[in-house]
Amino acid sequence: MHINMLEAAVGAVASLAVPLAAVGLAHLPPRAPLLPMAETVGIAATVIDYPLPGEFLVEGRPATAPSAKVEIPAFRIMKRQVGLADYDLCVAEGACRPADARPSPRDVPVIGVSWLDAQAFAKWYSRGTGARWRLPTALEAAVAAGERFGGETFTAQADDPANPAVRWLRRYREEAAAKRPPDPEPKPFGHYGPNSMGIEDFGGNVWEWTSTCYERVTLAGDRKTAVSSTENCGVHVLEGRHRAYMSNFVRDGKSGGCAVGTPPENLGFRLVRDDADFPSVAWLDARLRGLFRQPSSQF
Amino acid sequence: MFTRRQALLGAAAATVLAGALPKLASAAPVTEAEIAALPREKVVLVKPPFVHAHEQVATSGPKVVEFTMPIEEKKVVIDDEGTEFQAMTFNGSMPGPMMVVHEGDYVELTLINPYTNTMPHNIDFHAATGALGGGALTLINPGEQVKLRFKATRTGTFVYHCAPEGAMIPWHVVSGMSGTIMVLPRDGLKNEKGEALRYDKIFYIGENDFYVPRDEEGNYKTYESHGESYADTVQVMRGLIPTHVVFNGAKGSLTGDNAMKSKVGETVLIVHSQANRDTRPHLIGGHGDYVWEEGKFANPPAKDLETWFIRGGSAGAALYTFLQPGIYAYVNHNLIEAVELGATAHFMVEGEWRDDLMKQVAAPGPITTN
Numbered sequence: 001m002h003i004n005m006l007e008a009a010v011g012a013v014a015s016l017a018v019p020l021a022a023v024g025l026a027h028l029p030p031r032a033p034l035l036p037m038a039e040t041v042g043i044a045a046t047v048i049d050y051p052l053p054g055e056f057l058v059e060g061r062p063a064t065a066p067s068a069k070v071e072i073p074a075f076r077i078m079k080r081q082v083g084l085a086d087y088d089l090c091v092a093e094g095a096c097r098p099a100d101a102r103p104s105p106r107d108v109p110v111i112g113v114s115w116l117d118a119q120a121f122a123k124w125y126s127r128g129t130g131a132r133w134r135l136p137t138a139l140e141a142a143v144a145a146g147e148r149f150g151g152e153t154f155t156a157q158a159d160d161p162a163n164p165a166v167r168w169l170r171r172y173r174e175e176a177a178a179k180r181p182p183d184p185e186p187k188p189f190g191h192y193g194p195n196s197m198g199i200e201d202f203g204g205n206v207w208e209w210t211s212t213c214y215e216r217v218t219l220a221g222d223r224k225t226a227v228s229s230t231e232n233c234g235v236h237v238l239e240g241r242h243r244a245y246m247s248n249f250v251r252d253g254k255s256g257g258c259a260v261g262t263p264p265e266n267l268g269f270r271l272v273r274d275d276a277d278f279p280s281v282a283w284l285d286a287r288l289r290g291l292f293r294q295p296s297s298q299f
Numbered sequence: 300m301f302t303r304r305q306a307l308l309g310a311a312a313a314t315v316l317a318g319a320l321p322k323l324a325s326a327a328p329v330t331e332a333e334i335a336a337l338p339r340e341k342v343v344l345v346k347p348p349f350v351h352a353h354e355q356v357a358t359s360g361p362k363v364v365e366f367t368m369p370i371e372e373k374k375v376v377i378d379d380e381g382t383e384f385q386a387m388t389f390n391g392s393m394p395g396p397m398m399v400v401h402e403g404d405y406v407e408l409t410l411i412n413p414y415t416n417t418m419p420h421n422i423d424f425h426a427a428t429g430a431l432g433g434g435a436l437t438l439i440n441p442g443e444q445v446k447l448r449f450k451a452t453r454t455g456t457f458v459y460h461c462a463p464e465g466a467m468i469p470w471h472v473v474s475g476m477s478g479t480i481m482v483l484p485r486d487g488l489k490n491e492k493g494e495a496l497r498y499d500k501i502f503y504i505g506e507n508d509f510y511v512p513r514d515e516e517g518n519y520k521t522y523e524s525h526g527e528s529y530a531d532t533v534q535v536m537r538g539l540i541p542t543h544v545v546f547n548g549a550k551g552s553l554t555g556d557n558a559m560k561s562k563v564g565e566t567v568l569i570v571h572s573q574a575n576r577d578t579r580p581h582l583i584g585g586h587g588d589y590v591w592e593e594g595k596f597a598n599p600p601a602k603d604l605e606t607w608f609i610r611g612g613s614a615g616a617a618l619y620t621f622l623q624p625g626i627y628a629y630v631n632h633n634l635i636e637a638v639e640l641g642a643t644a645h646f647m648v649e650g651e652w653r654d655d656l657m658k659q660v661a662a663p664g665p666i667t668t669n
Contacts, residue, residue, distance in 0.1 A: 057662050060659065061662070102518060162654075163651060163652035165623070165626075165649075169624065169626065169647055169649065172645075175555070176554075176555035176558070179555055179556075182379040182381060184379070184381070185381070216664075228664055230664070230665055
């Protein structure tokens with residue numbers, strides 16, 4: 001069945017290729033080799049009990065993020081975070097803005113990148129490899145992080161409805177206690193080791209962008225049912241040692257002034273490969289896209 | 300049997316003891332024998348932001364207060380990127396520790412420059428009179444110590460700093476060598492009506508501006524010695540734009556576990572010192588109930604300030620009673636300096652929340668249309 005589908009796909013491509021050649025594209029100069037495909041880890045479909053990202057209110061007061069059992073289809077995610085060397089290739093081709101990362105003699109994860117930078121890289125990398133790469137959802141990041149998932153380390157619960165400061169003080173103390181000595185220097189791949197699924201370096205000093213938007217939700221008295229919600233896609237969720245929310249253009253997580261929370265040490269990312277279940281189709285797709293590979297080409 | 304003269308002297312001595320004639324005492328030279336007869340007190344200095352125990356209202360007459368400060372040249376980390384900085388310190392801390400005496404007291408400082416240091420140092424007290432604030436009498440090489448005595452004739456918070464000579468002066472100061480002495484009126488702090496003001500706690504914040512050179516790639520440079528850092532550092536200093544503006548010697552040093560702690564109803568005196576550069580402290584969500592911007596207690600305090608101005612080369616004092624619990628950020632309200640360069644501290648304040656002072660009447664939610 002699959003083989004038949006594949007044949008059908010090949011046939012379709014072949015039939016497309018003929019007229020393209022006929023209109024004169026066949027004499028294009030030999031195309032540059034495709035970018036090597038980053039190593040990925042396949043994650044089987046699963047169900048997790050997941051503390052939802054965002055800010056939650058019950059009766060006008062901050063509430064603990066509700067957990068929900070969520071079903072996640074299988075997906076493939078990069079074994080390592082996107083590296084500075086690969087990112088710099090994108091920069092060299094003019095498709096990415098230089099990262100705020102310090103130059104490094106070793107290949108280290110790229111840091112100092114915004115959500116917008118990550119999007120630009122995913123687009124360029126998809127074009128270069130011929131596969132569809134995108135940021136993981138916060139949910140996928142949680143599944144891939146496995147036992148290293150930080151999520152909402154600090155409950156947002158209003159401890160004393162009459163005194164908002166009790167929560168502020170508790171959270172400040174918890175964050176201070178959880179704080180480790182600063183160690184923002186990028187580490188070589190594998191420094192923080194693999195998790196039980198073989199995914200490297202999750203929960204190290206690089207927080208990872210996701211495609212999930214920040215959301216503020218008012219819950220009903222059952223603390224589960226949403227009464228209203230406001231989504232702000234100018235801010236996205238980052239997962240790491242703890243969950244963070246950052247504006248799309250922010251490249252470092254430093255705090256100061258009236259922001260008293262513990263900031264992420266570095267911002268980076270890894271990507272999900274969408275067409276993981278159909279490698280042959282992906283390969284064909286890559287060939288087809290490679291045919292049009294021009295600096296300005298769009299898919 | 301008393302002569303008339305003895306009776307007069309006795310009366311004068313009693314008046315001086317009561318603290319009513321400090322100006323007269325400073326006007327008329329006191330003999331060495333008279334000073335030698337004064338009681339002496341040895342004070343052990345403590346690390347900022349804390350201040351050694353002291354009386355707010357003097358319960359006895361003038362005395363000689365002895366302090367000892369070793370000078371320590373050392374490498375320290377000044378931010379969360381791990382930037383290493385060749386610091387010069389009084390007593391091992393940035394800022395140098397705060398000394399507290401009363402008007403009419405004699406400050407007797409033993410300044411020590413250990414063998415382990417590499418440079419000559421001295422001390423210039425803005426509270427002192429003559430000899431470049433004591434600088435001309437205290438220059439010592441590594442392996443030497445010196446003892447200086449000066450009379451605290453004016454009340455207020457005053458900067459002290461190292462001022463060896465020429466180009467060394469600003470470099471030593473922006474390498475960390477400054478601190479504060481507070482000279483309290485013998486009868487304590489007063490408001491504009493002359494009524495007594497007291498504090499339950501005192502916090503001492505020294506603000507430093509650092510000028511750390513960068514390499515070609517924009518990374519902060521690390522040097523093996525003070526001497527090697529000098530030429531590059533002076534180039535950055537001459538641009539007048541600091542790379543770091545921090546409280547207590549390092550970014551974040553008064554936050555987290557080291558945040559200053561208070562509670563609702565407690566009155567704190569916050570002394571803010573900047574030896575080199577203007578600054579503008581602001582307590583986010585609070586105020587300055589009584590503020591001596593210039594730091595000099597002979598002037599009535601300004602009231603209800605939102606932000607106060609501390610001139611470079613001076614120390615000021617702000618008195619505030621916390622009314623609401625929570626986390627307060629205490630910043631240099633040039634917010635670029637507060638957030639980007641590091642001039643942020645935190646207060647953790649416990650207590651009961653007052654809805655009448657502030658309440659979120661409606662929580663954030665979708666915009667209602669009607």
